[in-house]
Amino acid sequence: MRVLIGGGTGFIGQHLCHLLQENGYRVTVISRTIRPDGITWTDIHRHGLPKDCTSVVNVAGENILNVTKRWNDSFKEQVKSSRVETNKLLAKAISEAENPPESFVTISGVAYYKPSETEEYTEESPGGGYDWLSTLTTEWEAAATLPDSMNVRRVTVRSGVVLGKDGGMIQQIFFPFFLGFGGRMGTGKQWFPWIHIDDIAGILAYAVKNKSVYGILNGVAPGTATNAQFASAFAGAMWRPAIFPMPSLVFNTVFGKERGKIILEGQKVIPKRTLECGYKYKYPDLKSACHDLSSIIGWFGLK
Numbered sequence: 001m002r003v004l005i006g007g008g009t010g011f012i013g014q015h016l017c018h019l020l021q022e023n024g025y026r027v028t029v030i031s032r033t034i035r036p037d038g039i040t041w042t043d044i045h046r047h048g049l050p051k052d053c054t055s056v057v058n059v060a061g062e063n064i065l066n067v068t069k070r071w072n073d074s075f076k077e078q079v080k081s082s083r084v085e086t087n088k089l090l091a092k093a094i095s096e097a098e099n100p101p102e103s104f105v106t107i108s109g110v111a112y113y114k115p116s117e118t119e120e121y122t123e124e125s126p127g128g129g130y131d132w133l134s135t136l137t138t139e140w141e142a143a144a145t146l147p148d149s150m151n152v153r154r155v156t157v158r159s160g161v162v163l164g165k166d167g168g169m170i171q172q173i174f175f176p177f178f179l180g181f182g183g184r185m186g187t188g189k190q191w192f193p194w195i196h197i198d199d200i201a202g203i204l205a206y207a208v209k210n211k212s213v214y215g216i217l218n219g220v221a222p223g224t225a226t227n228a229q230f231a232s233a234f235a236g237a238m239w240r241p242a243i244f245p246m247p248s249l250v251f252n253t254v255f256g257k258e259r260g261k262i263i264l265e266g267q268k269v270i271p272k273r274t275l276e277c278g279y280k281y282k283y284p285d286l287k288s289a290c291h292d293l294s295s296i297i298g299w300f301g302l303k
């Protein structure tokens with residue numbers, strides 16, 4: 001049982017690799033660089049898929065919130081092509097494979113749904129195409145389409161903000177919150193669609209393992225929260241106050257308005273199909289997730 005994982009070197013990809021290995025799968029990562037445990041995108045382009053893949057997963061993508069990169073046309077193109085072109089290449093390799101895999105599982109984002117303080121979105125809700133980010137998610141998902149005649153199970157996980165100690169947003173905010181300087185971001189009224197890293201890796205692995213899972217799954221926790229509720233729960237788990245709001249101007253200046261939206265606007269996303277298909281969350285609510293994330297144990301390699 002071999003799973004090929006595009007972007008398997010990243011924050012989500014590494015957690016997914018470990019989880020699948022614990023479940024008895026062999027994993028091979030696809031990376032831009034040559035690695036002992038992997039192959040490169042050029043290898044896929046030249047030689048197609050390795051022969052014995054039971055599943056292909058793609059979690060590759062240029063980090064959209066990289067503060068060192070200016071939000072200009074060239075960076076936006078990199079953000080887009082790292083998602084759309086990798087999905088397209090894998091879809092092509094799968095459709096041309098002599099022995100196609102059983103499943104093709106890809107990630108996308110909840111930016112598909114239009115930010116709103118009042119709407120509630122499930123996997124069946126309409127979205128896409130109202131701004132640059134939602135158009136990106138539409139094209140990202142469409143790029144993984146396989147010919148109808150192929151008997152390959154397709155799953156797309158629309159992920160919310162992934163919370164974990166070793167990557168993503170928590171790495172940026174842990175120490176300000178730990179020192180008591182944390183607080184809501186912008187107005188704090190915006191929804192904060194979140195998921196613990198163990199659960200996003202868990203849903204992706206569940207999709208690989210379970211032959212009855214197909215289609216779109218919202219990769220968010222069932223315990224919905226606003227940004228202010230998240231800030232208060234995270235600070236509270238560390239016995240700190242959450243009284244220093246981070247003004248919108250800071251995010252708009254650092255990230256630019258189009259990108260700052262990811263933090264300053266949000267969607268109330270419900271994981272309806274994810275729950276219906278039987279996935280059991282390890283961290284369904286903010287309290288349990290923040291308790292895990294706020295523990296200093298793990299931050300210094302302690303177990």
Ligand SMILES: NC(=O)c1ccc[n+]([C@@H]2O[C@H](COP(=O)([O-])OP(=O)(O)OC[C@H]3O[C@@H](n4cnc5c(N)ncnc54)[C@H](OP(=O)(O)O)[C@@H]3O)[C@@H](O)[C@H]2O)c1
Nearest residue numbers: 007009010011012031032059060061062063082159161162
């Ligand atoms: N983290 C979140 O909160 C979150 C939320 C929603 C959706 N997602 C999506 O989930 C995916 C993984 O996120 P992550 O947090 O694990 O990101 P990450 O840690 O930055 O890892 C992504 C991986 O993608 C590969 N990559 C980066 N730039 C690339 C490029 N220009 N072309 C091809 N591959 C490239 C890298 O692998 P190599 O260096 O080995 O090539 C990298 O290890 C992304 O597509 C992201 O948009 C993440």
